[in-house]
Amino acid sequence: MPEPKFRVAICGGGIGGLCLAVALSKDPSIEVSVYEAAQRFSEIGAGVMIWEKTWRILEIMGLTERFSKIAHAPPDGSIEVGFDHRRSDQPEEGFRFSLAEMPYGCIRFHRADFLDVFINNLPAGIAHFNKRLSFYGRSLSDSAIALHFTDDTTATCDLLVGCDGIKSTVRGQMYTEQAERIRAEGGDWQSLLDCIEPAWSGKTTYRGLIPAEKLSSGHRALRAPMKYCGKGKHVVSYSISQGSIVNVVTFASELEKEGTPYEGPWVTECSQQELLDCFTNWEPDVEELLKCIDKPTRWGIHHLKPLPFYVTDAVALLGDAAHAMTPHLGAGAGQAIEDAFILSFLLTHPDTDRGTLNTALRAYEHARLQKATRVLKGSWNAAIMCEFNSPEYGDDYSRLGDAIRRQWDWVWESTPESDADEAIQWLARALKI
Ligand SMILES: Cc1cc2nc3c(=O)[nH]c(=O)nc-3n(C[C@H](O)[C@H](O)[C@H](O)COP(=O)(O)OP(=O)(O)OC[C@H]3O[C@@H](n4cnc5c(N)ncnc54)[C@H](O)[C@@H]3O)c2cc1C
Incomplete structure (x- = not known):
């Protein structure tokens, strides 16, 4: 086996982590490992809904035949x-x-069925269970990251992606370290600590x-x-x-x-x-x-509060670890899938290697942070409106319906392809500088 171009450790096997693992596994030059805290992959809760843009991503990933079979009805694009x-x-x-x-x-979809499609598309041998990340450390001699699990085992990688959900351990360490750095420089460190819980x-x-x-x-x-x-x-x-x-x-x-x-x-x-x-x-x-x-x-x-950054040196946040939101647009899982799509697109790009990895991470953050923050805020606003608490619309039914509907505009304002294209252009520009 030739040396991989880099090793990616995905911490957490929910919808976000597994979608990323499936997408990255298509590139044989990237070594992918998924470390899941639980004994097996599983979802709590019952239903999950997605919208057209997420469906397009699943289509690009070649997964819609299977997803069609487990949906409420096979999606065909008609107005519904x-x-x-x-x-x-x-x-x-x-x-x-x-x-x-x-x-x-x-x-x-039923959540369990939804997760199963990703599980069934994972290559054998990349998933590791009962591996709860406790903390990560950086090697002094090379750029590798050491992962330390609660069972006292360790693993190494070149890129750690925290897909470990709303209580993310990776976010906790990333934001604590950045806060310490900012504090030493005399900056506003408390606002970073406020992003953790x-x-x-x-x-x-x-x-x-x-x-x-x-x-x-x-x-x-x-x-x-x-x-x-x-x-x-x-x-x-x-x-x-x-x-x-x-x-x-x-x-x-x-x-x-x-x-x-x-x-x-x-x-x-x-x-x-x-x-x-x-x-x-x-x-x-x-x-x-x-x-x-x-x-x-x-x-x-x-x-979560909207986060000011999703990446630091060779570490990235994805899904609820980055932008856990209230569920009023039915969008948290879809946003995790958008993250996974863009990050995998950048990591599998020929220009991305160990030397350019951090630039690719910045391109990911550039492509995703503002968009996901908008959906996080929109989710909150959608409930304010549909519970008749909006100072602007109250129960003015003639304007309320349209205002609620506009909270979903992000679904149609760009396509997965145009988002990916923009991210790649950003990467190309950054690499030229
Ligand atoms: C009531 C409700 C309804 C919702 N409805 C929808 C909907 O209809 N549509 C939609 O798009 N979204 C919906 N969401 C949001 C959606 O469920 C989440 O955004 C999505 O599941 C997040 O996926 P994730 O992979 O980022 O995180 P998670 O699903 O939380 O996965 C995190 C994984 O990481 C593992 N883990 C945690 N800590 C560690 C660690 N230290 N080391 C290793 N592994 C770890 C966990 O065991 C878990 O498997 C809803 C949310 C709620 C609460």
């Missing part, structure tokens, strides 16, 4: 409902105030899955992705698994509590009564939906 928004916080029948339609609509968004979510046959045949949740909206709360439902299951996610926002400590575990089981109590006197559709969830789980939704 993204979300049907209703006013629902009253006991009598509610009303639609906005119908967002778009090519492909929202493409929906995720903050509670003030939102509590209940989640559950319902066999479709449990719902009455005319129920709207069987027909289209629904957002049942009320003051300070909303309920999302959409079908997955070829329409056989309805995924339900509810949100209750206490905006004044944003950034305060969250008491208790982030995810836990709770009673159906607790869920019903949260949505008393909502319209009949919502009542029926929630009564079908026997064992809901309660989630404290956390998010």
